Amino acid sequence: xxxxxxxxxxxxxxxxxxxxxxxxxxxxxxxxxxxxxxxxxxxxxxxxxxxxxxxxxxxxxxxxxxxxxxxxxxxxxxxxxxxxxxxxxxxxxxxxxxxxxxxxxxxxxxxxxxxxxxxxxxxxxxxxxxxxxxxxxxxxxxxxxxxxxxxxxxxxxxxxxxxxxxxxxxxxxxxxxxxxxxxxxxxxxxxxxxxxxxxxxxxxxxxxxxxxxxxxxxxxxxxxxxxxxxxxxxxxxxxxxxxxxxxxxxxxxxxxxxxxxxxxxxxxxxxxxxxxxxxxxxxxxxxxxxxxxxxxxxxxxxxxxxxxxxxxxxxxxxxxxxxxxxxxxxxxxxxxxxxxxxxxxxxxxxxxxxxxxxxxxxxxxxxxxxxxxxxxxxxxxxxxxxxxxxxxxxxxxxxxxxxxxxxxxxxxxxxxxxxxxxxxxxxxxxxxxxxxxxxxxxxxxxxxxxxxxxxxxxxxxxxxxxxxxxxxxxxxxxxxxxxxxxxxxxxxxxxxxxx
Numbered sequence: 001x002x003x004x005x006x007x008x009x010x011x012x013x014x015x016x017x018x019x020x021x022x023x024x025x026x027x028x029x030x031x032x033x034x035x036x037x038x039x040x041x042x043x044x045x046x047x048x049x050x051x052x053x054x055x056x057x058x059x060x061x062x063x064x065x066x067x068x069x070x071x072x073x074x075x076x077x078x079x080x081x082x083x084x085x086x087x088x089x090x091x092x093x094x095x096x097x098x099x100x101x102x103x104x105x106x107x108x109x110x111x112x113x114x115x116x117x118x119x120x121x122x123x124x125x126x127x128x129x130x131x132x133x134x135x136x137x138x139x140x141x142x143x144x145x146x147x148x149x150x151x152x153x154x155x156x157x158x159x160x161x162x163x164x165x166x167x168x169x170x171x172x173x174x175x176x177x178x179x180x181x182x183x184x185x186x187x188x189x190x191x192x193x194x195x196x197x198x199x200x201x202x203x204x205x206x207x208x209x210x211x212x213x214x215x216x217x218x219x220x221x222x223x224x225x226x227x228x229x230x231x232x233x234x235x236x237x238x239x240x241x242x243x244x245x246x247x248x249x250x251x252x253x254x255x256x257x258x259x260x261x262x263x264x265x266x267x268x269x270x271x272x273x274x275x276x277x278x279x280x281x282x283x284x285x286x287x288x289x290x291x292x293x294x295x296x297x298x299x300x301x302x303x304x305x306x307x308x309x310x311x312x313x314x315x316x317x318x319x320x321x322x323x324x325x326x327x328x329x330x331x332x333x334x335x336x337x338x339x340x341x342x343x344x345x346x347x348x349x350x351x352x353x354x355x356x357x358x359x360x361x362x363x364x365x366x367x368x369x370x371x372x373x374x375x376x377x378x379x380x381x382x383x384x385x386x387x388x389x390x391x392x393x394x395x396x397x398x399x400x401x402x403x404x405x406x407x408x409x410x411x412x413x414x415x416x417x418x419x420x421x422x423x424x425x426x427x428x429x430x431x432x433x434x435x436x437x438x439x440x441x442x443x444x445x446x447x448x449x450x451x452x453x454x455x456x457x458x459x460x461x462x463x464x465x466x467x468x469x470x471x472x473x474x475x476x477x478x479x480x481x482x483x484x485x486x487x488x489x490x491x492x493x494x495x496x497x498x499x
Contacts, residue, residue, distance in 0.1 A: 014259060015088050015089055015258060015259050015260075015261070016092050016093070016107070016256065016259065016260045017092065017258075018092070020258050021092075023258075024107065025255070025256070027105070028094075028105045028106070028255070028256060029104075029105065029107065030106075030109075031063065031064065031108075033063050033064055033066070033068060035109050038068045038069075038109075038110075038112060039071055039132055040071045040072070040073050040113070040130065040132055040133060041069045041070040041071060041133060041135065041283075042059065042070055042073070042136070042137060043072075043075060043135075043136045044056075044072050044073070044074050044138070045136065045137070045173055046075070046138055046139040046140040046144070047074040047076045047082045048082070048139060049241050049264045050241045051074070051137075051139045051197070052095070052108065053095060053266040054197070054239050054270060054272065055197055055237075055272070056074075056110045057110075058270075058272060058283075058285055058289075058290060059071075059072055059283060060108050061287075062283040062288065065288075067283055071111075071112040072111045072112060073112060073113045073127045074091070074111045074113065074114045075115045075117055075124055076114070077118075077140060077144065077173065082114060082262065083114040083115070083116050085261035086111065086114050086261070086262060089260070089261065091111040091112055091113065092108065093262055093264065094106070094107055094252050094256065094263035094264075095107075095263070095264055096248065096252055096264065097266055097268050098266075098373035098374065099267065099268055099371045099373050100371060100373060103251075103373075105252065105256070113127075117176065118171070121169050121170055122169075124176055125176065125180055128177070128180035129183050129184055129187070131189050134193065134278075134281050135192055135193050135194075135195055135280070136192050136193070136195070137195045137196075137197055138194070138198060139198055139237075140198060141198065142200060145198075145210060146159065146160060146172060152210075153210045159172040159175070160172060160174065160175075160214065164218060167218065174210065174214040175214075177194065178211065178214055178215045178218060178226070180192075181222070181225070181230065182218075182219075182222055190280050191229055191230055191279075191280065192230075193230070193231040193277070193278045193280055194207060194211070194231070194232050195233055195235060195274070196232070196235065197237050197272075202234055202297065202300075203234050204234030204275065205232065205234060208227065208232040212226045212227040231278060231279050233296075234274075234275050235273060235275065235296060236272070236299050236300050236303060237272055238270070238271040238303060239266055239269065239271070240267045240269075240374055241264060242265055242266075244262060244263060244265060248263060249262075249263065265374075267373075269367070269368050272285070272289075272290045273290070273296050274292055274293070275293060275295065275296050276292040295354075298350065298351050298354035299354075299356065302358060302361060304391050305349065305350065305392065305395075306343055306361060306362055306365065307365055308391075309342065309396060309410075309413070310339045310342055310343065311326070311381050311392075312381065312385065312392050312393065313338070313339060313393075313412070313413045314326055314330055314339065314378065314381070315379075315381035315382040315420075316378075316382060316385070316413065317335050317338070317412075317494070318335065319378050319379065319382060319428060319432070319433075320416060320419055320423065320427075320485065320490040321335065321490045323335075323378060324377060324378060325372075325375055325376055325377055326374075326376040326377075326378060327369065327370060327372040327375075327376070330366075330369035330370060334498070335494065337498055338409065338494050339369075341409045341497065341498075342409045342410065342413075343358075344409075345406075345407060345408075345409050345410050346396050346410070347362075348400065349396050349399040349400060379432050379433045380433075382417075382420060382432075383433045383434055384434070385435055386417075386462040387436060390462070390463070390464060393411075393413045393414060394465050394474070397410040397465075397470075397474055398470055398474075401470040401473060401474075407474065407477060408477060408497060409497060411474055411481060412481045412493060412497065414455075414459075414464065414478050415455070415481035415482040415485060415493075416485065416493075418455065418458050418478075419486065421441050422445050422486075437461050444457045444461065451482040451483035452476075452479040454479075455475050455479040456475055456479075459471070459475055481493055484496055
């Protein structure tokens, strides 16, 4: 299907741009501000789909409200793909929010400029040194933090070695940030705040430690300045943003009547929790649903234990039950009932005085899991279970036992992980999902041991609850569940827990 724009040309022949905003269909939301009046206030490193569906939307809300000093300079640290797509569109792109009721389209205008760091490091340094820039935000993925096996900065990484020798032509995020901080300090320009939006626990504190270490390698005084003066508030982000498909592009182009080379599709739900420490100022994000707090840690725990923990449960039980997507699995009454009980066990481990509102949170989670439009695959969520379950499930179960409670529902999740891993190449396709422990797990499964033996070896390989006085209790509960899963399947295991 080829859309037609109101001016008569094929949609595929005309690109989304400032000059065509007035010609878009009335039902498409467009920026309610004059973009030429917007000035940059934020540099964002890591110009991917998640940023464009999350932080950039909150900034666009502020611009629509008249706070026009917070435009975004978007930066790709690796690929030019996003710049190639957005630059001909004046940085505009379409946000598609989908759920069971349909699709809502909104054109976003908060990204003013797009840069590609490897192409022109000097341009990025100039942007970072602009006195109007008061915040630097990041969504660069965990890999870009360049940590070694101990979690410290990998000072042998080629980019770190290069940046220490060539501070005016950096390659890593640390090289760019440290050089910009040094130049601003020398020029008497107020320092910017650095806000990580990556899915790392205590991401602000982690970034402070790593950037301080890098800056100290350059110059001890610069290292002290970073540690003592630069603000690094932690934040927690949440929104499901699937990869954009050609079908998305074609559908959105047809709806707009003009071509959008890189729209993003997402769910209606969004969450952003930020520690409120911005010495050089910030947008009024709280007006648009951002939770500005003193400490983000309790909110991170709630997300891990309620969202991520239930996601893992839905993934493994869904796979064992033949469900391809989260919506299909959560639509299974037995799995839905189990997840509700799992949440009750997990909520009991959360602090009651941190303003978390877990009941309201799980109500929103239920609506998100029921959304059939996102096609969130259970096999995708199932990847890397041995690395995810310690934070999502095992830590929660240990807290339950320390408090004198039970962890029956929680321990079905690692049992289902083991059963789903065993099922690959049998009731599930070989390689349907992967785990870093696959070689060790293959060895364990080849022994055809009892449920208790398999759980003991899998727990040891993954390091689940290692050294805890409650390890044996967790293994016994998980082994009981695994025995039922092997003998009678997931429906029987879920029925046992509901009786």
